[in-house]
Amino acid sequence: ADFSWKMQSNLNPGEPGYIAAEDFAENVNRMSGGRIEIEMFPGGALFPLADGLESISLGIADLAVLTGGYFAGKMGPIANLETGVPGSLRTPLERYTFFYEEGFIDVVREAFAKQDVHYVAPQLSSSWDIMSKEPITSAADFEGLKIRTFGLEAEWFESLGASPVFMGGSEIYTALATGVLDAARWSSPAGNFKSSYHEVAKYYLSNSPMPVPNNFFAMNTGVWNSLPDDLKAVVEEAAKLSSFKYMSLTALNDADALNQMKEAGVEVTTIPDAEWAEMEAKAKTLWKAYAEEDELTAKAVKMLEDYMAKLGR
Amino acid sequence: MSEQALLTILLFGSMITVLGLGVPIAIALGGLTVVFIHFFWSDAAINLLPVRSFAVTSSFEYLAVPLFVLMATVLQRSKIAEDMYDTMQVLFGRLRGGLAVGTIVICTIFAAMAGISGAATIAMGVIAIPAMLARGYSKGLAVGSVAAGGSLGILIPPSITMIVYGLVTGTSIGQLYAGGVGPGLLIAGLFSLWILFCGWRWPETVGGIPEDTGLPRPSKLKALRGIVLPFVLIVLVLGSILGGYASISESAAVGAAGAMLLAALRGQMTGKVMGEALQETLSLSCMIFWIIIGASALANFYTAMGAARVIEEAVLGLDANPWIILICMQLTLLVMGMVLDSTGIILITAPIFLPIASALGFDPVWFGVLYIINMEMGFLSPPFGYNLFYIRAVAPKSVRMVDIYRSVVPFLLLMLIALALCMIFPGIVTWLPDQLFG
Amino acid sequence: MLVDHAPMTRIIRIIDTIMIWLGRLAMMLVPIILVLILAEIGYRAVVGRSLTFVEDLASWLLVAVVSLGGPPTLMRGEFVRVDAAYDHYGPRAKALLDTVLSTALMACFLYAMVWLGSNFAMKSFNTGEVSATGSWDGPVWVAKALIPLGSALLGLAWISHVLKLWVDVRAGAADV
Numbered sequence: 001a002d003f004s005w006k007m008q009s010n011l012n013p014g015e016p017g018y019i020a021a022e023d024f025a026e027n028v029n030r031m032s033g034g035r036i037e038i039e040m041f042p043g044g045a046l047f048p049l050a051d052g053l054e055s056i057s058l059g060i061a062d063l064a065v066l067t068g069g070y071f072a073g074k075m076g077p078i079a080n081l082e083t084g085v086p087g088s089l090r091t092p093l094e095r096y097t098f099f100y101e102e103g104f105i106d107v108v109r110e111a112f113a114k115q116d117v118h119y120v121a122p123q124l125s126s127s128w129d130i131m132s133k134e135p136i137t138s139a140a141d142f143e144g145l146k147i148r149t150f151g152l153e154a155e156w157f158e159s160l161g162a163s164p165v166f167m168g169g170s171e172i173y174t175a176l177a178t179g180v181l182d183a184a185r186w187s188s189p190a191g192n193f194k195s196s197y198h199e200v201a202k203y204y205l206s207n208s209p210m211p212v213p214n215n216f217f218a219m220n221t222g223v224w225n226s227l228p229d230d231l232k233a234v235v236e237e238a239a240k241l242s243s244f245k246y247m248s249l250t251a252l253n254d255a256d257a258l259n260q261m262k263e264a265g266v267e268v269t270t271i272p273d274a275e276w277a278e279m280e281a282k283a284k285t286l287w288k289a290y291a292e293e294d295e296l297t298a299k300a301v302k303m304l305e306d307y308m309a310k311l312g313r
Numbered sequence: 314m315s316e317q318a319l320l321t322i323l324l325f326g327s328m329i330t331v332l333g334l335g336v337p338i339a340i341a342l343g344g345l346t347v348v349f350i351h352f353f354w355s356d357a358a359i360n361l362l363p364v365r366s367f368a369v370t371s372s373f374e375y376l377a378v379p380l381f382v383l384m385a386t387v388l389q390r391s392k393i394a395e396d397m398y399d400t401m402q403v404l405f406g407r408l409r410g411g412l413a414v415g416t417i418v419i420c421t422i423f424a425a426m427a428g429i430s431g432a433a434t435i436a437m438g439v440i441a442i443p444a445m446l447a448r449g450y451s452k453g454l455a456v457g458s459v460a461a462g463g464s465l466g467i468l469i470p471p472s473i474t475m476i477v478y479g480l481v482t483g484t485s486i487g488q489l490y491a492g493g494v495g496p497g498l499l500i501a502g503l504f505s506l507w508i509l510f511c512g513w514r515w516p517e518t519v520g521g522i523p524e525d526t527g528l529p530r531p532s533k534l535k536a537l538r539g540i541v542l543p544f545v546l547i548v549l550v551l552g553s554i555l556g557g558y559a560s561i562s563e564s565a566a567v568g569a570a571g572a573m574l575l576a577a578l579r580g581q582m583t584g585k586v587m588g589e590a591l592q593e594t595l596s597l598s599c600m601i602f603w604i605i606i607g608a609s610a611l612a613n614f615y616t617a618m619g620a621a622r623v624i625e626e627a628v629l630g631l632d633a634n635p636w637i638i639l640i641c642m643q644l645t646l647l648v649m650g651m652v653l654d655s656t657g658i659i660l661i662t663a664p665i666f667l668p669i670a671s672a673l674g675f676d677p678v679w680f681g682v683l684y685i686i687n688m689e690m691g692f693l694s695p696p697f698g699y700n701l702f703y704i705r706a707v708a709p710k711s712v713r714m715v716d717i718y719r720s721v722v723p724f725l726l727l728m729l730i731a732l733a734l735c736m737i738f739p740g741i742v743t744w745l746p747d748q749l750f751g
Numbered sequence: 752m753l754v755d756h757a758p759m760t761r762i763i764r765i766i767d768t769i770m771i772w773l774g775r776l777a778m779m780l781v782p783i784i785l786v787l788i789l790a791e792i793g794y795r796a797v798v799g800r801s802l803t804f805v806e807d808l809a810s811w812l813l814v815a816v817v818s819l820g821g822p823p824t825l826m827r828g829e830f831v832r833v834d835a836a837y838d839h840y841g842p843r844a845k846a847l848l849d850t851v852l853s854t855a856l857m858a859c860f861l862y863a864m865v866w867l868g869s870n871f872a873m874k875s876f877n878t879g880e881v882s883a884t885g886s887w888d889g890p891v892w893v894a895k896a897l898i899p900l901g902s903a904l905l906g907l908a909w910i911s912h913v914l915k916l917w918v919d920v921r922a923g924a925a926d927v
């Protein structure tokens with residue numbers, strides 16, 4: 001092979017997002033006629049996820065799947081908008097269109113270039129949902145709720161009276177078990193099931209605060225620039241395919257995981273549509289305020305608002 | 314031989330040589346990692362050292378280390394620990410080896426308060442080793458029982474290692490927690506039996522045969538006071554966790570503050586005690602963290618070089634009976650445990666081993682608990698084992714590394730026996746999860 | 752052979768004084784961590800809310816404890832070794848081991864930690880990185896800068912350590 005790269009996923013082997021990233025690696029190899037070989041590593045094996053931007057820009061790995069929201073402290077709110085914000089887009093296709101047809105990907109690339117990282121493509125993922133120890137059926141149930149979350153969602157839940165708690169993944173299970181947490185915003189049904197949260201939190205909120213978040217493929221700028229144009233196209237197209245692989249795996253896994261959780265005694269709760277819409281409107285005010293922060297973010301917020309207007313929302 | 318196999322030999326060979334010559338461990342691991350990354354990976358990748366070290370030292374889970382150490386040093390300096398051992402001497406003095414058995418019991422309780430192994434080992438090392446040595450215990454038994462007892466922390470819930478394993482493999486964390494209880498108690502029981510056997514067979518290792526001094530023995534009621542304060546502390550820490558007031562990392566702060574409060578109640582919370590306790594906390598914590606920095610970078614390098622492939626070749630190459638494959642997996646873990654740290658081993662091997670184990674029809678929870686027992690042995694197995702280094706830092710200067718290496722051997726053998734028992738009688742692991750999760 | 756090793760002892764004394772003060776500083780950070788975590792537990796129990804800055808601040812203080820506390824710990828000779836062979840060495844062999852092999856490994860380690868670590872901290876400073884939780888604007892570069900700083904001081908402590916070994920060798924030679 002002309003190029004052999006090390007790539008870190010944000011997840012562990014066997015998880016849908018990891019398989020979708022392996023699918024990317026295989027497609028790149030196949031589409032490039034074997035000129036590119038990619039060796040995959042699980043999340044945290046090459047570098048800690050929270051230091052993903054530095055690690056890619058310094059060249060510890062050539063390529064990685066990262067989560068934008070982790071980098072809001074380095075990049076400002078544009079990182080949150082890249083991951084997706086509550087009260088905005090609802091389906092993967094809306095998100096895909098927003099990135100590729102509305103041109104959001106150009107704004108994002110500009111933002112990540114400032115961090116010396118090449119933004120290859122989003123990897124659309126399954127929803128990020130809330131599981132709780134007591135049923136959540138209305139906005140009022142957020143009052144006093146000790147919920148594990150971060151970023152914009154933390155602000156949002158706080159505006160509803162909740163008390164956001166910041167906690168690493170390794171502590172959530174035990175914290176839910178003992179009652180340090182009342183609820184946790186984590187992954188989709190498959191991810192929550194894999195983390196065993198159904199054993200300690202028996203309610204699943206069907207309204208998703210983050211219905212279509214995405215991770216993204218990040219690449220070392222030097223490595224990217226060293227590629228001939230045909231291989232650049234291969235990498236970009238394979239990354240697009242990876243999103244679809246992820247979505248189809250999600251469709252296969254989430255329903256099954258939710259059923260297994262139900263069998264284990266989990267109940268699905270719902271906040272009525274009208275009330276949820278009001279809650280989402282609050283979230284929208286929060287991310288609209290991001291426009292004040294910097295020029296690039298203002299452009300992104302405007303772009304999102306315009307697109308939502310086209311969608312009639 | 315594959316490139317990775319060659320690298321494996323070179324890496325661990327030079328590690329053992331450099332450590333054996335006596336280079337300080339933290340410096341040896343950090344320096345070797347840089348050299349190896351330069352020659353076998355890329356200069357850009359050397360950046361992982363500062364990145365890793367920031368991640369290690371800024372992780373909230375590790376905050377429990379200095380705080381539990383502070384708790385222990387306060388208990389030791391304020392003589393609460395000594396009173397506790399005096400009491401145990403009165404209560405179990407006639408039982409040869411009673412103090413060491415008491416130490417194992419306290420380690421087991423401590424394991425239920427901490428999610429990591431280090432915190433319990435250092436804390437008990439500070440408290441128990443001087444107490445046992447002062448009462449005539451041999452170095453081997455005093456040091457070995459603490460090193461071994463301390464390692465129970467990751468097997469008895471709560472356990473960060475089980476959570477890492479559960480997240481990597483998708484195994485139920487609740488069932489792993491429940492599954493660890495039986496083997497944890499079994500191992501604690503085996504340790505205690507061994508100590509009692511030593512006391513019976515070689516009385517000189519447990520401070521000799523207790524003789525009647527002719528002096529009136531303090532009444533048991535009066536002596537009980539020595540145990541009341543430590544008991545209050547345990548209730549405080551466990552209560553803060555189970556009552557939902559503190560996460561497992563935060564509960565260490567309850568322990569440290571509780572120890573200070575108790576010392577103050579006894580009028581012993583002086584500036585001198587506090588100063589010495591803080592000084593010792595600083596030394597022990599820093600010594601450990603600088604080792605963790607080097608060790609995690611080294612494991613990181615080994616993972617990046619495709620360590621998983623060596624393991625995969627070794628295990629998949631076997632076309633044998635499922636039990637032989639299972640035993641080979643345990644042996645692989647045992648050998649890796651001698652040179653690598655547990656998080657690294659899990660990242661490298663768990664994604665390979667678990668699918669094999671389930672394909673062979675083994676219960677994932679049962680396999681996971683066997684796995685954790687192996688990780689626990691890794692904390693003890695020479696030459697590279699965190700518990701060995703913790704003990705070296707805590708124990709008096711007269712206890713040399715060789716003494717520590719020697720002291721853990723019988724305990725390692727006992728853990729091997731426990732591992733074998735869990736394999737032969739899976740019910741030891743699966744009974745409790747079956748009861749709780751049906 | 753008459754050698755004046757006063758300059759050596761003077762360097763040792765200067766470095767050790769710095770280390771002692773550094774140790775006192777690092778030591779005092781531990782009770783601050785303790786108080787922060789207790790405040791978080793108490794605030795949650797009483798007010799029902801989380802002091803959202805505590806997790807970051809306590810973790811960063813741990814970085815400070817380890818970075819600044821490491822050098823004085825090294826100075827006190829409390830960096831653990833496998834002493835199976837080491838205990839049997841004479842002063843000269845001990846000095847040679849640490850001057851040659853350990854120093855070489857230390858140099859490689861410090862290159863990564865000080866040089867590349869500064870670069871890592873500078874990246875954080877240049878982007879004005881703040882806490883990733885979004886709960887407060889705590890500057891991360893301060894914590895990150897402690898890694899190269901602490902490592903550089905570790906190198907300083909190592910110099911004092913090696914010099915002491917040679918003072919011992921000479922003292923031993925003088926006795927003979």
Ligand code: NA
Nearest residue numbers: 424466469471
């Ligand atoms: Na434990």
Ligand code: NA
Nearest residue numbers: 650691697698
């Ligand atoms: Na070991």
